[in-house]
Amino acid sequence: MIEANKNKLFPIIVSLVDDYTGVLVTGQSVAYDVREINDNELSPPISGTLSESTVEGGIYKTELSIPSAGSYICYATCSGFATSTEEIIINEENIYDIIKENRPHNLSVEDVVRTTASGSMTASQIARNVPYGRTDYIVTLIKRDSDLDWSSPTASGISYAHYVSTAEVLPFMMGGQY
Secondary structure, X not given: OEEEXXXXXXXXXXXXXXXXXXXXXXXXXXXXXXXXXXXXXXXXXXXXXXEEOOOOOOEEEEEEOOOOOEEEEEEEEOOOOOOEEEEEEEEOXXXXXXXXXXXXXXXEEEEEEOOOOHHHOOHHHHHOOOOOXXXXXXXXXXXXXXXXXXXXXXXXXXXXXXXXXXXXXXXXXXXXXX
């Protein structure tokens, strides 16, 4: 299986081996055709002929990129040899950029305590037994590594604190609003 990011080059490599002698076979024409995993042809098609290696004869290769995220299959065919297939997974985002965004200095976590008086509690605060002055919910923001502040986060979320009773100091669970 090959895994790459969209629009990034990755190699396709095929070796032709004679089944009887176990020797690499040189001077052949090896064609490749990349299709969707359900065998639908791509538009525009990604296909062509692999080039034989100048370092080791019998190894055929090329580099290509796919512009859309998804699952694909590459067929490599040569007359007189079994067809070779390779599954290709193309990711929407670069995993290295995602890792950079999850560095500690790109993460903001804010503890929001309940400041509403007893008669002004929301239905959610009542259902979750949130004590006055204790954690009501936590707001998490993730920013790009290149951003200087959290004004345009790439991701955000809220986790609500749930207490057994209003006399508790710590929540027993963090989760949804109700």
